[in-house]
Amino acid sequence: MTTSETQSAHLASHLVSDDRLLSALLDGMDAALFAVDTGGRVTHWNRRAEQLLGWSREQAVGRDGLGGWAVRDADAADVRDQLLGVLRPEAGADARQAQEFPLLRRDGGRVLVRAQTTAVRGADGHPTGVYCAFSEVHAQLDLERNLALSEALLADSSWAVLITDADLRTVAANEQAARALGVTAVDMLGEPLAEFFGPGIEELESALEHTLAGQAPDVPVELWLTLLDDGSDDDGFGVPAPPAGGPRRCLLSGFLRLGTPLTSEPAPLGVAWVFQDVTRSRRVARDAARRAFRDGQLSRAARAAGECQDPMEAAVLHLHYALAGFAEHALLDIAGKAPGLVRIAESPGTFPGAAAPPGVAVRYRPGHPALQALERGVPVRATGGVARSGWAVEHRWPKEAEHALCVVLRSRGRGLGVVTFLRGAGRRPFDRADAAYGEDVALRVAAAVDMGRLAGAC
Structure with missing residues (x-):
């Protein structure tokens, strides 16, 4: 061979x-x-x-x-x-x-x-x-139904559907999902979700990872997510967009684990994230609950103040009740005989390094938000933020203050002083609804202060 x-x-x-x-x-x-x-x-x-x-x-x-x-x-x-x-x-x-x-x-x-x-x-x-x-x-038929269901969800569903792979990268998204996130479906393909969301992405990724591990949430969950800045200055509901990102959305979400039936041990192919944007309804419900609570506080404060013999005690009571769920600190300054404002009271008490003890003039610099409110006769909102560490001290407020709302006290056509509400770190800035509530409180405080003046108490 x-x-x-x-x-x-x-x-x-x-x-x-x-x-x-x-x-x-x-x-x-x-x-x-x-x-x-x-x-x-x-x-x-x-x-x-x-x-x-x-x-x-x-x-x-x-x-x-x-x-x-x-x-x-x-x-x-x-x-x-x-x-x-x-x-x-x-x-x-x-x-x-x-x-x-x-x-x-x-x-x-x-x-x-x-x-x-x-x-x-x-x-x-x-x-x-x-x-x-x-x-x-x-x-x-089961297979065809499953395929038809998948196509319907990605094409005709009224719910937004986004599918990720096991690495949490987008592999498919229907038109509703792309519209809700302000991008095109093509832009999302192959991209991690962190490319589209700011604050709140940790909760979303945690839900996806738990679903991949076979521990999907049993009921739909509400996720508040901030979309990355899309160039808009407003989120469509009259509220300015957060400085660190774009509009904030409440997405009612469900998660489905996708596994292949072709192996004896089903391997995870990814997760189907099904969601609806319920931001408007949740904000309406939240605002209604907030108004109801604040109306209740105003009513309780009025009943408590009605039992006070000292009008100034009644004014301070209004401040105490107003702070619940609204602000951390309140300052009551009234206009004296000399130019400027005199500190009358604080709630919940005098803070360390206070600008002035009660009864002493507060040396606010020209252009201070409290002086602007008194001069213009309208609420003035101000925000310093963590980037301006000395902002609160410069305004003669507690150093932990980051947001302020100054509201003028008016009674019988005269400006009697200013009430200042302060919020600290972790709280959002005061908005228009907050300013309206501050004016309601200021009306009651102004009436008590005016009565105190008539009685010679201040």
């Missing part, structure tokens, strides 16, 4: 035969499959077909047709015609047909299958047989 012949024989011994390779491929398929020759004799029967019908390969291969065992005798002729129909000349060279017919399980039960039959041709182009891939109609 020559060297080349020896090498060829050695190589041939390591090659997998076509039959063994075909058998391995057929058994590895997830679809049930069998093949017949041009005469209808069964030539191949894979493992999935064994599992579905109960007939083993040894029992199936070599049988002349399916009648009497895998098909009832009454149905055998019709099933045979359907299988071999792709071999007819009128079917075409690349014939492929979808059909439905009943098969018999080994235990005698019948199962309706949806099958796809395809002609097998030899090297000369002549037909050599037919292979048939099939599955239960109900399983196929």
Whole structure:
């Protein structure tokens, strides 16, 4: 034997035969499959077909047709015609047909299958047989329903749907999701969610990670997320956008773990995040609850003040009640005989390093928000923020103050002084609704101060 012949024989011994390779491929398929020759004799029967019908390969291969065992005798002729129909000349060279017919399980039960039959041709182009891939109609319908549901969610759903992979990168988003986030679906593909959200992204990523681990929230959750700045100065509800990002949204969210059914141990493919933007309704509900609480505080303060013999005590009581859920500190300054303002009271008490003890003039610099409010007769809002560490001290306020609301005290057409409300770190700036509430409190405080002046108490 020559060297080349020896090498060829050695190589041939390591090659997998076509039959063994075909058998391995057929058994590895997830679809049930069998093949017949041009005469209808069964030539191949894979493992999935064994599992579905109960007939083993040894029992199936070599049988002349399916009648009497895998098909009832009454149905055998019709099933045979359907299988071999792709071999007819009128079917075409690349014939492929979808059909439905009943098969018999080994235990005698019948199962309706949806099958796809395809002609097998030899090297000369002549037909050599037919292979048939099939599955239960109900399983196929379930698959089609799932596909239809997926398409509907991504196309026609009134809910926003965003799908991430296991690395929390966006792989699909429907039009509603893209519109809610202010981007296009194409811009989101392959991008991490942190590219689109600011504050609140930690809660979203935590929910996604728990869902991947099989611990999805049992009920829809409300996530407050700040969209990254889209260039707008307003969030569409009359509230200025946060300085660190864009509009803040409340998204009612549900999370679904996506896993592949093609493995014995389902591997996570990602997460479907289904959400609705409920910002407007939540803000309306929150504002209504806040108004109801504040109205209740005003009513309680009025009842408590009605029991006070000293009008100035009543004024301070109004400040105490107003602070609940509204601010951390309140300062009451009234206009004296000399120019400027005199500190009368503070709530909840004198703070360390106070600008002036009660009864002493407060040396506010020109242009101070309290002086502006007194001069203009309208509320003045001011914000320093953490970037200006000396801002509060410069204004002669507690050093932890970051937001201020100064409201003029008016009674009988005269400006009697100013009440200043202060908020610290972690609180939002005062808005227009806060200013309106501050004016309601100031009206009651001004009436008490005016009564005190008439009585000579101040």
